[in-house]
Amino acid sequence: MKAAIFSDIHGNLPAFELMLKDAGKVDLYISLGDVVNYGPWSNECVRLLDTLDNCVKVIGNHEEDFLSGRYRGEKKLVKTFFDFCIRDFTNFASLQLYIKSCNLSSYFMAHTIGDKYIYPDSKVNLDKNYIIGHSHYQFNLKSNGFVLVNTGSIGQNREFINIINYLIYDTEKDKVYKRSFPYNIDLVIREMERREYPKECIDYYKNKPRRS
DSSP states (O other), rough: EEEEEEOTTTTOOOHHHHHHHHHSOOEEEEOOOOOOOSSSHHHHHHHEEEEESSEEEEEEEEHHHHHTTTTTTTTHHHHHHHHHHTTTTOOHHTTTOSSEEEETEEEEEEOOOOOOOOOOOOOOOOOOOOOOOOOEEEEEEEEEEEEEEEEOOSSSOOOOOTTEEEEETTTTTEEEEEEEEEEOOOHHHHHHTTTOOHHHHHHHHHHSSOOO
């Protein structure tokens, strides 16, 4: 079985569509959360995810915040994004069906572990093999004889804003393949401008590093 595993679409429909095209025919899709917020297509991304056959949908912190109607964090910029994006969001019924975690072959999968941001240099004590998202960086981390793989982000890569990251997991070989490729982030910025996002939100995307 081959599974496409991805996370942190964040309302970025062009990137999500390109990721699906790049993955091609797979047996299973696993979304590890944060489909919504930031980008201008939260509704459209949730609806596209709903059209995929054999798709497991894990909830992320942004789905939880949308369902509660309140951003729980303390970052002013994120709250600005949240307040702007949630006002036009309508697909709450779909978010209510997302699950907390899942297992596939030798990996346990969730949006993250203990609601923490885990980075390549983080110190973690693993008790099993994990695949997670949340921190928007793609990497492998080993501890206690186990491995943690971060999918990276489809829609809001924090290293290079114009890069799409996701994984292909071949369960027969028990091997995880990292996928990473560029796309045109200006499509997102133009749509944000058209929808009249707050200037600080647009500037966030404009000022992030890009990979040529």
